[in-house]
Amino acid sequence: MREEHHMKLEMESRSENEGFARTVIASFLLRMNPTVEEMNDVKTAVSEAVTNSIIHGYENEVHKIVISADILDDCITVTVEDFGKGIPDIEKAMEPMYTTSPALERSGMGFSFMEAFMDELHVTSSVGKGTAVRMKKKIRREKAGNGIYSSVD
Amino acid sequence: MLNTSIFHKEGTRLRITLPKEMDHHSAEEIRAGADHILETELIQQIIFDFSNTEFMDSSGIGMVLGRYKKIQFMGGNVSLEGTSDRIRRILEMGGVYQMIMKEEKGR
Numbered sequence: 001m002r003e004e005h006h007m008k009l010e011m012e013s014r015s016e017n018e019g020f021a022r023t024v025i026a027s028f029l030l031r032m033n034p035t036v037e038e039m040n041d042v043k044t045a046v047s048e049a050v051t052n053s054i055i056h057g058y059e060n061e062v063h064k065i066v067i068s069a070d071i072l073d074d075c076i077t078v079t080v081e082d083f084g085k086g087i088p089d090i091e092k093a094m095e096p097m098y099t100t101s102p103a104l105e106r107s108g109m110g111f112s113f114m115e116a117f118m119d120e121l122h123v124t125s126s127v128g129k130g131t132a133v134r135m136k137k138k139i140r141r142e143k144a145g146n147g148i149y150s151s152v153d
Numbered sequence: 154m155l156n157t158s159i160f161h162k163e164g165t166r167l168r169i170t171l172p173k174e175m176d177h178h179s180a181e182e183i184r185a186g187a188d189h190i191l192e193t194e195l196i197q198q199i200i201f202d203f204s205n206t207e208f209m210d211s212s213g214i215g216m217v218l219g220r221y222k223k224i225q226f227m228g229g230n231v232s233l234e235g236t237s238d239r240i241r242r243i244l245e246m247g248g249v250y251q252m253i254m255k256e257e258k259g260r
């Protein structure tokens with residue numbers, strides 16, 4: 001039988017919500033019995049995308065961010081979407097160490113981390129309309145005893 | 154007021170105990186607190202203590218490198234303590250070790 005789960009979260013672009021978004025995704029992912037590493041990988045990628053929406057998409061104004069996630073068999077797909085500024089040159093934006101906000105002490109490593117920690121990354125953006133980042137990762141589904149659930153009966 | 158559970162001055166050393174979750178949200182507080190101390194006191198070394206840190210994303214890299222550039226400009230240095238494998242990997246991917254080592258060799 002196919003396993004399918006879906007969730008969707010709408011929240012404000014406040015920096016406190018970076019941790020909130022990670023917690024929500026982490027508890028959604030738990031049902032796949034990921035390893036600690038897989039859990040951290042997904043949390044880091046989501047944190048990067050949400051932070052980008054807050055500081056770049058909305059430049060710290062409070063607007064709407066929509067996060068949705070789908071589990072289909074052994075893969076999780078997460079989409080983080082904002083309706084802010086948009087990215088004029090996506091290819092350039094995705095280069096390691098490229099940042100438009102050096103004054104905010106951005107390292108320019110956000111997209112590189114999303115790429116490194118997930119299996120697939122798709123960015124769509126339109127200037128003045130917003131940005132959507134879709135990321136996919138295969139979860140190996142640890143045998144009982146190896147996953148995060150190992151301490152739970 | 155400075156958060157004394159994060160910042161500890163030991164002579165000319167400043168120990169910064171990083172929070173459990175090192176993200177953009179917490180980076181802002183640490184940046185402001187650390188820079189206030191760097192501007193008002195004589196500090197020659199910053200120790201970033203990651204012992205309590207369970208999560209870090211690229212915002213942590215910007216925060217560490219930002220403080221590093223400041224103190225290096227004033228002739229000081231930084232050290233990193235209590236890093237887990239995960240944190241070390243993130244720091245490495247962000248080029249933090251390269252940056253700090255290169256400067257030390259150049260002395």
Ligand SMILES: Nc1ncnc2c1ncn2[C@@H]1O[C@H](COP(=O)(O)OP(=O)(O)O)[C@@H](O)[C@H]1O
Pocket residue numbers: 048052053056057058082084085086087093094098099100101106107108109110111112131211
């Ligand atoms: N949601 C977004 N809206 C607008 N611009 C974005 C968004 N996400 C990323 N960007 C642009 O892409 C650049 C690179 O992003 P990233 O790799 O995360 O590095 P950083 O966040 O450190 O600048 C950003 O500096 C910004 O110009």
Ligand SMILES: [Mg+2]
Pocket residue numbers: 048051052106109110111211
């Ligand atoms: Mg970023």
